[in-house]
Amino acid sequence: MTEKQSPHTYGNSHAVHTDPAAIDDLTELASHEHSGHQPTGAVAGYRPGRTLRLRVELARQLRRRRTQLILGFLVLLPFILVIAFEVGQDDPDRRSGGFVDLATASAPNFVVFALVVSGSFLLPMVVALFFGDTVASEASWSSLKYLLAVPVPRHRLLRQKALASGVLALFSLALMPVVALGVGVVWYGSGEAVSPTGDAIPFSSGLLAIALAVCYLAIHLAWLAGLALLLSVSTDTPLGAVGGAVLVSILSQILNQITALGDLREFLPTHYAFAWTDLIAQDVDWTDIANGALSATIYATVFGLLAARRFTTRDITS
Structure with a gap:
């Protein structure tokens, strides 16, 4: 799933990654090599905000x-x-x-069905892959230390990697429902969205419900993104980071099925995974949706802060 990339030599002893952003940054630094240094010791013209630009990182990830x-x-x-x-x-x-x-009652129902069947494993795996692979893959290529030697500040590198992963994850979460809606309209027509309880809402309301469902999924899966990012900065093995995050998600889903746990299940990060299905109703109950969004936000914040702390204090050797 990862591609081996060979380093090139810059100067006499410093190797850099073949990342276009790193090459651009080194070129910029070289152009100011003879212009002296700033009072802080940095090369004149060096701007941390111009290192590892988001568009370059996105283009690089899209080529993978x-x-x-x-x-x-x-x-x-x-x-x-x-x-x-x-x-x-x-x-x-x-x-x-x-x-x-x-599922075949209408296009909105087909989209809802697609989200239901993919919500337990596929969508969590996609989010875990984008966030778990982001830093660990650089370490596995032995290029992480060269990115930091460009130099890219650690907090910026982690932020840019997380932003690029977030953009790709959001695009993935929206892509499948959009395609499913088009396919559903062709095959099953633009009818009402019907819930298992018998509630039916118009096609336009169904589209709004689907859009809100995707937004909820993006918020809910933020906990998994934070966990995968934490594992990514803690290991040099992308498969370990991605697999660890997915395994935690599966374990949480298994524990959520044990009714003997009672109210303790509400503290599991996946307990409100399908709260968005309440949107397919004439009178929407927002209780579980709000609880799920709050729970995911807390988990994501904690994991994100731990990931930032771990990365800024970690001894980078690869």
């Missing part, structure tokens, strides 16, 4: 094969679901079960 495969699969998934429904046998009594039985 793993990013292209993830986005491609998210586009392909709605078509796979349609084929599965066309090949299988449809239940004539659509309101007898959950969102699975209602």
